[in-house]
Each structure stands twice: as C-alpha cells, then as structure tokens.
Amino acid sequence: MPSSNENGALTRPHVGLFVTCLVDLFRPNVGFAAVKLLEDAGCTLSVPEMQTCCGQPAYNSGDATNARDIARQVIAAFEEFDYVVGPSGSCMGMIRAHYPEMFPTDALWRGRAARLAEKSYELLSFLRDVLGVECVHARYEETVTYHDSCSGLREMGIKAQPRALLGQVNGLTLNEMNESEVCCGFGGTFCVKYPKISERMVADKVQSITESDATTLLGGDLGCLLNMAGRLKREKSRVKVYHAAEVLAGLTDLPPIGDPK
Amino acid sequence: MSAARERVLANIRTALNRTGPLADSVTAVLDARLENPRANVKPAVDGEVVQQFLSKLESVHGAVVRVATMEKVSEAVDAHLQQNALSPELVVAPDPLLEDIPWSNRFAIERRAAKGDDRVSVTAAFAGIAETGTLVLLSGAESPTTLNFLPEDHIVVLKVERIVTHMEDAWARLRKERAKMPRTVNLITGPSKTADVEQTIQEGAHGPRRLRVILVG
Amino acid sequence: MQSRAHEFKQRSATALLDPELKRAMGKAKGGFQQKRRNAVDALPEFEALRQAAREIKEHTLHNLDFYLERYERAVQSAGGQVHWASTTQEAREIILEICRNAGAKRVTKGKSMVGEEMGINEALEQAGFEPVETDLGEYIIQLAKEPPSHIIAPAVHKTKDQITDLFHAHHQKYGLTDRVTEVPAIVNEARTVLREKFLSAEVGITGANFLIAETGSSIIVTNEGNGDLTNTLPRVHIVTAGIEKVVPTLEDVSTILRLLARSATGQEMSVYTTLSTGPKRKEDLDGPGEYHVVLLDNGRSQMLGNEFHEMLRCIRCGACMNHCPVYQSVGGHAYGWVYPGPMGSVLTPLMVGLDKSFDLPNACTLNGRCKEVCPMSIPLPDMLRKLRQRGHEQRLTPFRARAALGLWAYFAKRPRLYQLATRLGMAVLGSLGKRRGRFRRLPFAGGWTDARDLPAPQGVTFQTAFRKRGSQK
Numbered sequence: 001m002p003s004s005n006e007n008g009a010l011t012r013p014h015v016g017l018f019v020t021c022l023v024d025l026f027r028p029n030v031g032f033a034a035v036k037l038l039e040d041a042g043c044t045l046s047v048p049e050m051q052t053c054c055g056q057p058a059y060n061s062g063d064a065t066n067a068r069d070i071a072r073q074v075i076a077a078f079e080e081f082d083y084v085v086g087p088s089g090s091c092m093g094m095i096r097a098h099y100p101e102m103f104p105t106d107a108l109w110r111g112r113a114a115r116l117a118e119k120s121y122e123l124l125s126f127l128r129d130v131l132g133v134e135c136v137h138a139r140y141e142e143t144v145t146y147h148d149s150c151s152g153l154r155e156m157g158i159k160a161q162p163r164a165l166l167g168q169v170n171g172l173t174l175n176e177m178n179e180s181e182v183c184c185g186f187g188g189t190f191c192v193k194y195p196k197i198s199e200r201m202v203a204d205k206v207q208s209i210t211e212s213d214a215t216t217l218l219g220g221d222l223g224c225l226l227n228m229a230g231r232l233k234r235e236k237s238r239v240k241v242y243h244a245a246e247v248l249a250g251l252t253d254l255p256p257i258g259d260p261k
Numbered sequence: 262m263s264a265a266r267e268r269v270l271a272n273i274r275t276a277l278n279r280t281g282p283l284a285d286s287v288t289a290v291l292d293a294r295l296e297n298p299r300a301n302v303k304p305a306v307d308g309e310v311v312q313q314f315l316s317k318l319e320s321v322h323g324a325v326v327r328v329a330t331m332e333k334v335s336e337a338v339d340a341h342l343q344q345n346a347l348s349p350e351l352v353v354a355p356d357p358l359l360e361d362i363p364w365s366n367r368f369a370i371e372r373r374a375a376k377g378d379d380r381v382s383v384t385a386a387f388a389g390i391a392e393t394g395t396l397v398l399l400s401g402a403e404s405p406t407t408l409n410f411l412p413e414d415h416i417v418v419l420k421v422e423r424i425v426t427h428m429e430d431a432w433a434r435l436r437k438e439r440a441k442m443p444r445t446v447n448l449i450t451g452p453s454k455t456a457d458v459e460q461t462i463q464e465g466a467h468g469p470r471r472l473r474v475i476l477v478g
Numbered sequence: 479m480q481s482r483a484h485e486f487k488q489r490s491a492t493a494l495l496d497p498e499l500k501r502a503m504g505k506a507k508g509g510f511q512q513k514r515r516n517a518v519d520a521l522p523e524f525e526a527l528r529q530a531a532r533e534i535k536e537h538t539l540h541n542l543d544f545y546l547e548r549y550e551r552a553v554q555s556a557g558g559q560v561h562w563a564s565t566t567q568e569a570r571e572i573i574l575e576i577c578r579n580a581g582a583k584r585v586t587k588g589k590s591m592v593g594e595e596m597g598i599n600e601a602l603e604q605a606g607f608e609p610v611e612t613d614l615g616e617y618i619i620q621l622a623k624e625p626p627s628h629i630i631a632p633a634v635h636k637t638k639d640q641i642t643d644l645f646h647a648h649h650q651k652y653g654l655t656d657r658v659t660e661v662p663a664i665v666n667e668a669r670t671v672l673r674e675k676f677l678s679a680e681v682g683i684t685g686a687n688f689l690i691a692e693t694g695s696s697i698i699v700t701n702e703g704n705g706d707l708t709n710t711l712p713r714v715h716i717v718t719a720g721i722e723k724v725v726p727t728l729e730d731v732s733t734i735l736r737l738l739a740r741s742a743t744g745q746e747m748s749v750y751t752t753l754s755t756g757p758k759r760k761e762d763l764d765g766p767g768e769y770h771v772v773l774l775d776n777g778r779s780q781m782l783g784n785e786f787h788e789m790l791r792c793i794r795c796g797a798c799m800n801h802c803p804v805y806q807s808v809g810g811h812a813y814g815w816v817y818p819g820p821m822g823s824v825l826t827p828l829m830v831g832l833d834k835s836f837d838l839p840n841a842c843t844l845n846g847r848c849k850e851v852c853p854m855s856i857p858l859p860d861m862l863r864k865l866r867q868r869g870h871e872q873r874l875t876p877f878r879a880r881a882a883l884g885l886w887a888y889f890a891k892r893p894r895l896y897q898l899a900t901r902l903g904m905a906v907l908g909s910l911g912k913r914r915g916r917f918r919r920l921p922f923a924g925g926w927t928d929a930r931d932l933p934a935p936q937g938v939t940f941q942t943a944f945r946k947r948g949s950q951k
Contacts, residue, residue, distance in 0.1 A: 019940050021890075025904050026933065028940035035944075047944050049897070052890045058883060060844060062866030062875070066887040073891065150845035183803045187843025192925030193879065194487075194841050196494050199929035200807040201843075230930030233916050258933035260915035266562035269721065269775045273543045276783025283544050291544055291726075295692050298727035301530040304523045304736065317746070355763075374763040377677045393747040402761040410706045428735070432728040442556065442693045444758050444765050445710070448751035453703040455665055456743070457615035457631065459638050460506045463665040466614060467672065468703025468750070 015043040016078045018086035018095070018120075021053040022222040023243075027257065030222060033249035034087045034123050041131045043083075050077040054091040059098060060188055071099050072109065075116050083130070084120040087245050088221045089152015090188075092122040097155045122152055123245055124220055128161035134168075138250035141171035145214035146244070147205070147228065148181045149221035162220055162244050169247060177212035179205075186227040202231040209239060216256075218244045229258040300429040303392075310391040311476075314424050317394025318474060321451030322464065327421075327476040331358075334418055335365045337475045338383060341416060345471065347381055352412065354384040356403040359418060374405035375412055382408040383416045388431045389424040389474075393450055396474065397431050400445035409447050415469035417449075421478035479597040479625060482814035483826050483835035490812040490841070498637050499809050506634045510800035513744025514851065521746075527736050532855050534730045535791040539782060545691040545724045546773070552694025556756025558769035569774050570601040573683070573716060576770055577607055580714045582680035588698060588705035589613040590685025591629055591794060592718045592774055594816040595829070598683065610675045612704035614668050621648045627810030627818060630742050630796040635809045638664070672704070682708035682766070686719035687738065687793070689771070692727040695753040696771060699738060702749075709754055715766040717754070721773050722790040734793060737853035742795040777829045785864055789824050791854040798848035798858060804841055813838060820848035820858045827865050836874045839865035901942050908937020 015038055023030045031047075038045055055070030074095065078084045086092045099113040127133040144166070152158035166172055185191060185201025192198075205228060209217050217232070217239050219225045229241035240256035255261055274281065283291070306313055315325050326337050342349055353359050355372040364370060375382060384404055388397040396417055400406045409415060425431050428448075435446070453468030464470060482489065493499055518524050538545050550560040563569035573596075577585060585607050587593065599620070602609040611620040615633035619626055621644045626632030633641070638661065645667055646657045652671055658664045684705050686696040696717040698705045709715045725731050739745040758765030781787055799805040799819025810818035814835070817825045823838040832839075839862040848858045869875055875883075889896040911917055911934020919927050926932055 024940040025900055026935040028936050028938060028943045031940035031944065047941070049941065050893045052893050052896045055890070058887055058890075060863060060866070061879070061883055062863070062868070062870030063883055063887070064867050064870070066883075066891070069891050070887070073893070150843065150847070154846035154850055181847075183843045183845035183847070185803070185843065187845065189879075189883075190841070190843045191929075192923075194490070194804075195925045195928050196491050197804055197807050197841065198843075200494055201803050202930060204803075204807075226933050227930065229933050230916065230926070233931040233933070234918075234929070254936070255915060258916045258931060260913055263562055265564050265568055268564050269562050269773070269779060270543050270546070272564075272775065272779035273546075273721070273782060276779050276781075276787075277540065277542070278783075282547075283541065287541075288544060291541055292548075295548060295726055298692065298729040300729050301534070301733040302523050302526045302736075304521055304527075321745075321747075321749070377673055395747055395751075400762060400765060401759070402763065405763040406706070406710045407764045410703050410710065428732040429729050432732070442695060442753070442755040444755055444762055446695075446753040446755075447706070448747065448753075449749065450745075450747040450751075451749050453701070454749060455614045455702045457613070457618065457633055458641055458661045458664050459502065460509045460631070460634070461638075461661045463661050465669070466665055466702035466704070467612065467669055467676075467707055 011042065013043055013082040015045050015083045015085050016081035017045055017047045018051060018054070018078065018084050018091065019047065020086050020088045020091045020222065022226065023087055026226060027222055027243065029251055029254045030087050030243040030245055033243065033245035033251045034085070036249040036251065037123065037127060037245060038085065041127055041133050046081065048077040054094040056091065056094045057188055059094065059102070064102070068102050071102055071113065075099070075109070075112050079112060079116050082119065083126065084116065085123055085126045087123040087243060089122045089149050089156045089158050090221050090223060092120055093151040093155035095120040122156050122158055122220065124165060125156060125158045125161045128164055133165065136165055136168045136248045138248055139170040140247045140252060142216040142240070143173045143175050143214045144216040144218050145175050145177045145209055145212040146180060147184060147217060147219040147224060149219055149224045150183050152220050153181060158220060165248055166218070166244060172247070175212045175214045177208040177214070179208050184224045184228050186224045188223065191227060202227055206231050206235055206237065210237065214239065216240045216242060218242055218247060220244050225257055233258045303427045303429060306392055306426050310426050311421060311424055314389050314391040314394055315476070317391065321394055323394060323451050323472045323474055325474045325476060329478070331362055331477055334362050334475055334477065338416055339365055339367065341414070341473045342381065345414065347414060350380060352379050352382045352408060354382070354404045354408055356385045358385045359383060375407035377411060379412040381414040381416065382412040383418065384408050386417050386419040386423060388434055389419050390428055390431055391424055392427050395448050395450045398447040398449060399439070399443040401443055406445045406447065409449065410468045412469060413465070414471045414473065416473045416475060418475050418477060421476055479594055479816055481826065481830040481834060483830060483838055485814055486812055486837035486841060489814060490808040493808045493812045498640065499635050502635050502637050503806055503809055506631065507800070507806050514741060514797060514800070517740035517744040517746065521740065527733055528853055528855055531734045531737055531853065532791065534725060534733060535854060538725055539722065539787065539790055542721065542724070542782065545726060546721060549689050549691040549694060549724050552691065553756065553771055556694050558694065558756040558771060560771045560773060562773050564775045566596040566774065566776055569596045569718070569772050570598060572772050573598060574601060574605050576714060576716055577602065577605070577681050580680050580768070582607055582714070584608045584610060584675060584679040585681045585683060586610050586612050586675055586679040586708045586712060587616070588682070588684035588700065588708040589616050589632065590683065590718050591816060592685055592720050593683065594626065595774070595776060596718065598718070610672070610679065612672050612676065612708055613700070614665065614702060617668060617672065618644060625811070625816070628796060628799060629794050629817065635811065676707040676711050679712045681714045681716060682712040683716045683718060684709050686717050686723050688731050688734070689719055689724040690728060690731055691724055693755055695755040697731060698752050699735070699748045700750045706750055706752055709752070710765055713766055714768040714770070715754065717771045719771065719773060721775055721778050738793055738795055741797040741851065741853040781828055786824065786828055786861055788856050789828070789861060791856055792821055793854055795853060797851040797853065801847045801851045803845065804843070820862070824858060824861045824865065832865060832869055832872065833874055836869050839869070897939065897941050900939050904935045904939050905937055908935045911935065912937070
C-alpha cells in the first residue's frame with residue numbers, strides 16, 4: 001500500500017497515464033514529457049495498452065452508445081491506479097465531468113465512472129494541486145504566451161497551475177495575450193463541420209497571439225495547439241508552438257508543432 | 262374560462278407529473294409564501310445610506326442638489342433652470358408636498374399630467390433606494406406618470422427620510438403605506454439613455470434628457 | 479416569425495464575408511464583456527444572488543400552474559384582463575381582436591422577444607394597423623425590414639453609417655431632410671419622429687421581463703423610456719409574456735433584477751424598471767383605460783416536463799451571446815429565428831423543431847463560456863449536447879459525418895486493431911510530412927486544411943515508442 005504525506009496525497013502514487021489520442025498519434029513527445037514530469041515528481045507510471053481515446057468525439061456528436069462503450073473501456077483499463085493523469089484538460093474533463101453522467105440508469109457503471117472521475121486529473125494541475133510540485137528544472141529562453149483551453153479552464157479550473165509551473169522555467173518570460181480564455185475555434189469535430197466559423201475564430205486567436213509579441217505559444221491541449229499552430233503556419237507566422245509539458249520537461253529539442261525537422 | 266387557459270394549465274400539470282391542481286395543503290404553504298414575502302440576498306451597502314444614495318445616483322449621471330428645507334426647493338429649481346438656460350415654465354405634480362412649497366413668482370406653474378411638448382416637470386418621489394441610487398415614483402392623482410417621461414427635464418423632490426437601503430425596504434414601505442399597488446411604480450435610475458447606435462451611450466433617448474434630484478433635509 | 483434556422487450554414491457563410499457586420503460586432507463585443515465583468519466584480523454577493531435566483535425560478539416552475547393562477551387573479555382584481563394562448567396563432571388573434579375593439583390605427587410597441595415569436599408586427603400590418611417599434615434598436619431594424627440580431631441590442635449588427643442611410647431614406651417624409659451622421663443627432667431625430675407616434679397611438683404593446691404573482695404586476699426593464707411612453711400614453715396597454723415569466727413576490731423579483739442588468743449591460747440597474755398593475759385608477763390623471771396580458775405557451779409547457787426545463791429559467795439578458803465566439807463571428811441573423819446565440823440554439827430547436835434547426839446545437843465548440851456567465855446558471859452546453867443526442871437518435875446527422883464517426887468508433891473500441899492501424903497510418907503521414915513539418919493540403923481533410931495547415935505527426939505513435947523505450951530499459 002502506498003503511504004500518504006501530510007496533504008493526504010500519496011507519496012509514491014501509481015499513476016495510469018492517459019496519453020490521449022492526439023498525443024499518441026501526433027506528438028508522442030508530449031507523452032514523454034508527461035512521463036518525465038510525473039516520474040520526477042515521484043510517481044510510479046503505467047501506460048495501459050487498452051486505451052485509444054476518451055470517447056469525446058462520439059459524446060459531443062450525440063452518439064451516446066459509442067461514447068458509453070469507449071468510456072467502459074477506459075474505466076476498465078484505468079480503475080486499478082491511484083490516479084489517472086493525462087496531458088489534456090479536455091480529455092480529462094471528459095472523464096471527470098462527463099463519465100459519471102453517462103450512465104444514468106446503470107448504477108454499477110455509474111459508480112465505477114464516479115470513482116474513476118474522482119481520481120482523474122489533467123497533468124499540470126495534478127503536478128501542482130495534488131503533488132504540490134513547486135519547481136521544475138528546465139530552461140527555455142523565449143517570450144511565451146499561454147492559451148487557456150476551454151475545457152481545462154472551465155471544467156477543471158486550470159488557470160494558475162500552468163503559469164505557476166512555467167514561472168519556474170529558467171529564461172522564460174510570460175506575456176499574456178488578450179482574450180486568452182476565448183475559444184480558439186477547434187472544438188473537436190466542430191472545426192471540420194463548420195470550417196468557416198472555425199477559421200474566423202482561429203484567425204482572431206492568431207491575431208491575439210501575434211499582438212502579445214510572444215515568440216512561443218504554449219497551451220495544455222494538443223487539439224487546440226494543432227489548430228492554432230496550423231493557422232499560424234498558414235499565416236506564415238514564426239511563432240513556435242509547444243505543449244506546456246514539453247517546455248516544463250525540457251523536451252524542446254524536437255522542432256515545434258508544425259515546424260520541419 | 263377559455264379553452265386555451267385550460268389547455269395551458271393542463272399541459273403544465275402533465276409536465277409536472279400531476280393530474281390536477283395542487284392539493285390545498287400545498288397551496289396553503291405557497292399562499293403563505295406570497296403573503297409573507299421574504300427578502301433573499303441583499304448586497305451589503307457600505308457607509309452611510311444618504312451618502313451611498315447620492316454617490317450611486319451621481320454615478321449614473323443623475324444631478325443632485327441637497328437643500329435644508331422645503332422652502333428652499335423653489336430656489337433649487339430656479340438654479341437648475343438657469344444652469345440649463347430653460348424658461349421658467351413648470352408642470353408640477355398636484356402633490357400636497359409640492360403644493361405647500363412657496364414657489365417663486367418667476368415661475369409659470371401648471372398642475373396636471375404631461376403633454377408632449379412640456380419642457381420641465383417637478384414631481385415628488387415615494388422613496389430613494391441607496392443600494393443603486395434609484396428613485397421610486399408611484400402613479401396616482403397627485404403624481405401622473407407622464408410627468409416622469411415626456412418632459413426634457415425631470416426634477417424630483419425627495420425627502421431625506423424617504424431614503425431606504427435596499428429595494429426590499431421600498432416594497433415594505435409601499436405595503437405599509439398604500440392599501441394596494443398603484444397602477445404604475447417607476448424605479449428610475451438616471452436620465453433616459455440608449456446605446457443602440459454602435460453601443461455609444463447617448464442620454465435623452467425618449468425620456469428626460471436630464472434628471473435632477475432635490476434632496477430635502 | 480418564419481424560421482430560417484435550417485439555412486444556418488449558408489447564412490453564417492454570408493455573414494462571415496460581411497465586413498460591416500464584422501466591424502459592428504467587433505465594436506460591441508468588448509464593451510459588453512468588460513462592462514459585465516466590472517459590474518460582477520463590484521458585487522461580492524453575485525454568486526449568492528445567482529444561487530438564490532436559481533432557487534426562486536425552480537420553485538416557481540415547480541408550481542407554475544399555481545403561480546400563474548394567483549397572478550391571473552391579482553391582475554383581475556386590479557381591473558386587468560388575462561388572455562391565455564397555447565400557440566402564437568392564438569396569441570396573434572387575441573391581440574388583433576383587442577386592437578380592433580379599441581378602434582386602433584396606430585400601435586406603438588416596446589421591445590418584446592415574445593412579440594417576435596408571435597410575428598406580431600406582420601400580423602398587425604396585414605390586419606391594417608400601423609405597428610411602430612419604439613426602442614431605438616427595434617425602430618432601426620423595422621426601417622431596415624430586418625429581424626433583431628440580438629435580444630437586448632437588436633440593431634447591434636448595424637453600423638452608424640448604415641443607420642444614417644436608413645434615417646435619411648425614411649425620415650424625409652417628415653421634413654427631416656438633412657443627413658444625420660453623429661450619434662446625438664441620430665438619437666435626437668428618432669426622438670422627434672417617434673414622439674408623434676407615441677402621442678397618437680391608440681394601443682401600446684410591451685413585453686414583460688417579469689410577472690409578479692403577489693401583485694399582478696408586469697415589469698419592463700428599459701433604458702430609453704420608450705416602454706413607459708408605450709404603456710402610459712395609449713388608451714389600451716397590452717402585455718405579451720411567456721408563461722415562464724412569473725415570479726412569486728416583489729422580493730423575489732428584486733433578487734433577479736440585481737442579476738439582470740449587470741449581466742446584460744453591466745448596469746447595476748437599468749434606467750427604468752416599471753411595474754404596471756391593471757389599468758389607470760379612476761382618480762389617475764393619465765394611464766391606459768384597459769390593461770390586457772397575453773400569456774403565451776408556445777412549447778414552454780413541453781419543456782417544463784423534459785430535460786430542457788432549466789432553459790425556462792432564462793431571463794433574456796443576452797450575456798451568453800455576448801460571450802459566445804460563434805455568435806460574435808456570425809452575428810444573430812445567421813441563426814435564422816427570434817433567439818440567436820447559445821440560448822437561441824437551445825430554444826429554436828425546441829420551439830420550431832430540431833429537424834428544421836439541426837445546425838444550431840451543433841455549431842458550437844462547447845467551450846462553456848455561456849454557462850460561465852449565465853446569471854441563472856443554465857447549463858447551456860449540456861443542453862446543446864442533449865439536442866445533438868436527440869438529433870443522432872432521430873438520424874438527423876448528415877450521412878458522411880455519421881459514417882466517419884462510425885468508422886472511427888469501430889477502431890476506437892478495438893485498441894489492438896486501433897494501435898496497429900494508427901502505427902501504420904502515422905508512419906506514412908509522418909514520413910510524408912517530415913520535410914515541411916506540416917501539410918497544406920491533404921485528401922479528405924479539406925475541412926481542416928482549407929483554413930489552416932495540418933501539423934505533421936512525429937511518425938511514431940507514443941504507444942509504440944513507449945513500449946520500445948520500456949524494452950530498451
């Protein structure tokens with residue numbers, strides 16, 4: 001049995017890493033950053049093979065049946081761990097806020113979903129709020145700006161934690177953009193179902209990023225970052241894009257999102 | 262009783278999983294709630310209420326002048342007219358409080374409801390609400406509602422003891438002092454304004470361009 | 479009003495290309511948001527009020543039949559009449575009948591979204607009456623023959639120059655031939671033109687922000703004073719209200735009023751909050767001789783009993799649309815019916831049919847800002863998601879989207895197959911994208927690449943790389 005420290009947090013917790021589908025497919029470096037940050041903070045880490053996606057695309061498209069099936073799969077794969085942690089406020093918000101409401105007539109699964117929800121966290125807020133991480137050992141000599149992804153911000157209360165951690169990175173300066181809390185226009189399948197509206201939203205966001213005079217854009221959700229990076233590239237911007245975890249873990253040798261090797 | 266009425270009520274009851282009206286035992290509780298209205302959350306009002314009333318009213322561009330006695334009201338009205346280069350024609354509400362004022366001979370005064378081209382009206386307020394700098398005016402034989410809206414300048418006489426802290430306090434006074442609701446209760450917080458052209462605030466939309474409060478006492 | 483909500487895609491595409499709209503919306507957005515923020519920050523009790531307001535509305539809705547009957551009784555004892563309408567058709571007939579009985583020619587109107595639901599202006603015109611909108615914003619769009627694009631700022635989509643042109647075209651008949659180009663002059667000209675209408679109308683129609691069961695009062699909340707001239711000067715005052723507008727007592731309404739103006743315009747109180755109770759009393763020197771209330775259901779009682787009942791708490795402040803990035807991008811007309819933005823994307827499907835407005839609940843990123851600012855704590859994103867579920871169950875989702883989702887789900891539910899397929903897929907994509915680090919074009923990804931590049935994947939999936947690392951360790 002793991003023991004607890006005075007905050008009640010487990011001292012060497014066994015964490016199941018929920019990689020998230022986009023990190024798995026597009027940016028494994030974010031996954032490795034999460035592994036490093038969690039291991040440095042004293043976690044024992046496992047990456048269950050039986051994970052694909054949290055089911056949000058189905059859930060938000062109104063396909064409750066498939067969403068439930070996928071939720072059951074995630075619950076079964078992760079319920080053995082002390083915590084479930086993923087580098088995305090959106091996916092972890094799905095597990096934490098929505099899994100329990102997906103089984104209104106099934107008490108057994110509702111209970112399992114609720115128990116999983118309780119111990120599920122987004123990476124940066126987990127490091128800060130649960131593990132009490134005060135400092136990180138990383139250097140990044142750039143002026144960055146931080147986009148608050150919507151689900152993380154509003155479903156998980158992620159706002160101060162990434163900024164506190166980034167404040168520990170040597171050489172890093174944070175320039176807040178205007179309207180950092182406004183949606184970038186990604187919205188999962190929204191961006192391909194309503195491309196014109198999404199385009200306007202991401203163009204507005206890119207304008208805010210540009211006006212911040214930052215040389216790097218950071219965020220905590222790869223979906224939003226792919227969207228904003230893609231638009232920055234389309235507008236021939238030289239702003240670099242990384243997931244905040246990559247910077248915090250010092251894993252910025254890899255070219256930024258959307259840049260060539 | 263109209264068929265539509267029965268249909269709407271039946272639909273509501275079906276939606277609420279009921280087959281008919283609420284049981285008498287339940288309506289008794291609800292009626293008690295109606296008969297003994299309870300205040301909910303009242304925001305804290307910092308500092309002294311009269312001061313709060315004045316600063317709130319000024320923050321919404323209500324002009325305020327404070328005078329010691331009713332005898333001084335005429336002078337204050339005159340000052341307002343001069344300040345805004347208005348001719349001394351007043352429509353004064355037929356309110357006993359205002360009739361007792363020794364008005365200056367300079368004024369041509371009419372006591373009636375308002376007409377479309379009246380320039381200046383003087384009415385009395387039932388209460389002032391410190392929380393938001395709001396005036397409470399009641400319709401009645403002594404206070405025609407049109408005087409609050411048609412003239413360009415609306416001058417309101419408010420006695421300082423009529424200032425209450427919260428909106429709820431005004432309702433309590435209303436219940437205590439009036440047997441029934443007047444046709445109209447106007448809560449007025451500043452002069453008429455609009456932001457319908459590019460969200461630019463412009464005062465004097467359809468109602469008074471200027472609101473002047475003469476606080477007495 | 480005729481719904482065009484099924485045209486959302488075309489209408490939003492057109493709107494996005496309209497530079498005037500972009501300018502107008504850009505000007506409005508920041509102001510609304512900042513003013514609300516300041517007002518909320520200045521009131522420490524805001525959250526407590528929000529909680530109390532929610533409880534008041536829930537309590538009322540749970541006993542809605544009781545409170546409506548008490549309200550009706552109170553109106554009657556003040557000498558007013560209450561008319562009930564299940565449908566907008568019934569409501570129109572009631573109003574036309576009252577206008578005919580009044581021998582009316584001209585009918586002034588205060589802003590009313592329920593009036594828009596009814597399409598009352600068209601009905602009045604067809605019956606030979608002259609309806610005159612008196613709220614400046616409503617007046618502007620009446621001249622432009624457009625519906626409102628915002629529930630509290632109906633002409634928010636119009637620029638000053640467009641208003642100048644409209645006034646110049648329509649006011650020459652009153653002898654006002656100069657072009658008015660500045661805000662004070664524009665407002666003043668509307669004041670002059672409308673003053674005559676106010677004084678000559680036989681009937682005045684207003685909406686209601688609240689109905690009070692205790693006193694039988696209807697409440698309107700305005701800034702211009704047009705609503706008050708509408709409900710005071712004509713011989714007949716008609717109030718139109720949805721059945722969900724009733725609240726028990728003056729104290730209850732006080733609580734909600736503290737949220738309404740702050741959420742809408744950032745004011746602590748709107749300039750005029752007016753309670754009307756019955757017709758003028760015999761001793762009164764002014765006021766209408768008749769007072770009618772038309773209570774409209776139009777689908778509301780249905781909502782009361784289903785998973786959308788929380789929508790009936792809505793007080794029409796407009797905060798959700800003021801903070802909605804989709805609404806800010808496409809404007810209110812794209813939504814195609816009376817209510818735009820997040821609250822409209824819930825209400826329109828429920829009132830005009832999901833099959834005729836399927837895009838509305840879907841055209842949303844579920845970013846949650848609307849829920850965050852809603853003074854009545856209405857879970858708008860959750861309701862939009864529920865509507866998507868209904869649409870999925872009714873097979874309203876377009877075939878291609880459905881098929882793509884089905885294919886994706888097939889793999890997502892089979893982790894080993896998924897990992898095999900993604901390993902291969904990402905290896906191909908990764909090597910194709912290696913040189914540039916991104917794709918400008920990609921087959922089947924036009925929805926993405928029309929507006930933005932697609933960053934190339936690293937080429938190896940995390941699952942593969944992690945297992946490899948593990949075995950090396």
